[in-house]
Amino acid sequence: MRVRAISWVGVKTDSYQSMRDFFAGVAGLPLDYERPDFAVFRLPSGDKIEVFGPESSDPPEQFAVEKVVASLLVENIDEAIATLHRADVELIGPKEGGGAYFWQHFRLPDGKIFELVQDDGYRTVGSAAV
Numbered sequence: 001m002r003v004r005a006i007s008w009v010g011v012k013t014d015s016y017q018s019m020r021d022f023f024a025g026v027a028g029l030p031l032d033y034e035r036p037d038f039a040v041f042r043l044p045s046g047d048k049i050e051v052f053g054p055e056s057s058d059p060p061e062q063f064a065v066e067k068v069v070a071s072l073l074v075e076n077i078d079e080a081i082a083t084l085h086r087a088d089v090e091l092i093g094p095k096e097g098g099g100a101y102f103w104q105h106f107r108l109p110d111g112k113i114f115e116l117v118q119d120d121g122y123r124t125v126g127s128a129a130v
Contacts, residue, residue, distance in 0.1 A: 016053025077118035
């Protein structure tokens with residue numbers, strides 16, 4: 001498995017509006033998508049910060065242990081999942097997504113939940129994200 005970047009950070013919060021306003025106003029990030037209790041901000045690099053309010057429809061396992069979850073961008077999610085299998089890493093739920101974007105949650109050795117992401121729309125130059 002070759003991790004290319006941290007492409008996503010998810011934040012579960014009971015203070016949705018203030019967190020949304022922080023990322024939009026204070027951090028100056030453009031709002032890429034919004035629905036009730038959920039907002040996606042896209043950084044200039046293409047990376048995303050998603051804010052999940054208490055009523056958002058996030059997967060229950062995603063924030064079961066931690067309120068902040070990061071994803072590791074990989075080139076081939078199926079190969080990365082196979083690597084996790086070989087290392088006896090626990091996968092949480094099925095691989096999800098479609099088209100050019102897939103993700104798979106997994107449990108780190110200390111119990112934290114992270115996810116793998118394959119995002120064919122993620123732009124890179126050489127080995128550095130842009």
